[in-house]
Amino acid sequence: MELLQIFSSTSVQSLLKVHDQLSENAIAFDVKDDPVPEDYSFKDYGEGAVKIVHLEKTTEPLGATVKNVGESVMIARVVRGGTADKSDLLHEGDEILEINGIEMKGKSVDYVSELLAAMTGTITFMIVPNCSVYSHIxxxxxxxxxxxxxxxxxxxxxxxxxxxxxxxxxxxxxxxxxxxxxxxxxxxxxxxxxxxxxxxxxxxxxxxxxxxxxxxxxxxxxxxxxxxxxxxxCIKKNDKKKxxxxxxxxxxxxxxxxxxxxxEVAQYLPKNQIESGPLSLLAHPIICVLNLHPESLRILKQSDLKPYVVFVRPSNLETLRQNLSSQEINLQDNQLKDIIEKAREMEDAYGHYFDFIIVNSDLTQAYDELITEINRLEVQPQWVPLPWLDR
CATH class of the missing domain: 2.30.30.40 (SH3 Domains)
Known part of the structure; x- marks a missing residue:
């Protein structure tokens, strides 16, 4: 009864669960934790300090980077989702002594990276584990x-x-x-x-x-x-006023x-629509649409309006001419080029304020695209600057 009570306790149950998970990982990734060869010298590390780890390299990346600390090669980071992370056998701060029998002492990061990239199948690491990894939070x-x-x-x-x-x-x-x-x-x-x-x-x-x-x-x-x-x-020496x-x-x-x-952003349902571009589209009755100079976008982004910014980019020269001609607007080539150049400058300077870009190659298609986006905004949350949630 006492033994049953011990094995039924929360702490022991948690321990058994972790043990089962680690066992499953070992099977899934064909990982092994072998004893160190008897002829290996422990004089620098002490008995039991060195560990042998086998990882099976498949099409999935190993997911670890290395760094040099003096002449030592250390694991710099373990990237989430990679084989090293899922196996839980390699950790940040582990020192790599050997890889497939090749000594790593004095080897450069580039050498180790190229070596690992060229290896296939089972890769055997001889490591000195980072002692603090298990207590690290x-x-x-x-x-x-x-x-x-x-x-x-x-x-x-x-x-x-x-x-x-x-x-x-x-x-x-x-x-x-x-x-x-x-x-x-x-x-x-x-x-x-x-x-x-x-x-x-x-x-x-x-x-x-x-x-x-x-x-x-x-x-x-x-x-x-x-x-x-x-x-x-070329400036005169006696010119002291400059x-x-x-x-x-x-x-x-x-x-x-x-x-x-x-x-930094968070998800939110925006309410207001801001339109910017050298050519504008029609306003939608579902929602407020403003056509503003891009220089005002910085102020608007910091206001309580919580705008959603759409940039209307003109298409190529010929398409732009046809679109304007259909509206009985005739401009010279230099004027059309100026519109396209201004759009490019606006996107370069203020593009980080844009939430959505429409290429105005066809007026009807561009209008439909805008309406679709507006309708989507009414039902789907958008990523907005984090401070907006406090307003």
Whole structure:
């Protein structure tokens, strides 16, 4: 009776449940935890400190990155949804001593990454486990939802720790940030991806993206100042009234242009429709439609209107001419080109405020597309800036 009472307790039941789950993972991923060979030297680590792990590499990514700490190769991160994460046998902070019998001491990150990429089948790791991993409690358990305010392509990023794990996105895409523990690289899913079956990807953190964009702006500013400096040679020496800016003056953050990274968002049912573009469409009687200059979008986004911004982009030159001709509006080619160029400039400068873009290649089709979007807004929640929920 006492034994039955012990096995019926909540703590023991939880222990047995975890044991069963780990056993299922081991079978699903063909993982093993073997003893260390008898002839292996423990002088640097101590008896029992070294562990052998087998992972079966399939079409699914391993989902782990490495880093160098001195001459050691350490696991830098384990990405959610990968084989390493699901097996629960490799953890952040583990030191890798060998991979398939190849010693890792003194090897570079690039060497290890290329080695793992070329391997297939069973991969055997000899590791020194991170002793604190089992007592570690993640500080960021909650998912943060953000709208990207810039385009990103990991293939073009020299700083990303693993290009294969990076995810690309476009301005306006919604990302679900599930891990912010790394100050430079967050783990994220794109909106509408099945988080149960898709490997999480790496994206630059808000702070990291801000810092490197500020650095770019400072380089551009220094280059401009340098060019100005060369022309100062011709200035008269006795001209003391002119205030000159030093060639190596630092540029403060306040002097920099606004750095666009991410906007934290939440779901909400918007009520007001804002339309912007060089050519406008008709207003819908279901809802308030405003046609405004794009410079006012910043103020509107911070107002209590909670606008949904639609940008009407003109199509190519010939289609634009035909659309205007059907309305008995005849413009010269230079005027048509000016409309298209202004639209491009507006999208470059204010595109991070746009919620929806309509390409006005056909008036009827564009109008129907706008009505469809308005009707959708009335029944489906939208991702909006998080501060809107407090208004």
């Amino acid at each position: 993640p500080t960021n358990n909650n998912t943060m939802h953000v709208r990207a305010l810039f385009n990103y392509e990991p293939e073009d990023d020299d700083y990303i720790p693993c290009r294969e794990l990076g995810i690309s996105f476009l301005r306006g895409d919604i990302l679900h940030i599930i891990d912010q523990e790394d100050p430079n690289w967050w783990q994220a899913y794109r909106d509408k991806e099945d988080q149960q079956h898709v490997l999480a990807g790496l994206v630059p953190s808000k702070n990291f993206q801000e810092q490197r964009e500020l650095q770019k702006q400072m380089v551009i500013s220094d280059t401009r100042e340098s060019k100005k400096g060369r022309s100062w040679i 205030k000159r800016k030093g060639l190596y003056n630092t540029v403060t953050r306040e002097e920099m242009e606004e750095v666009l990274t991410y906007e």
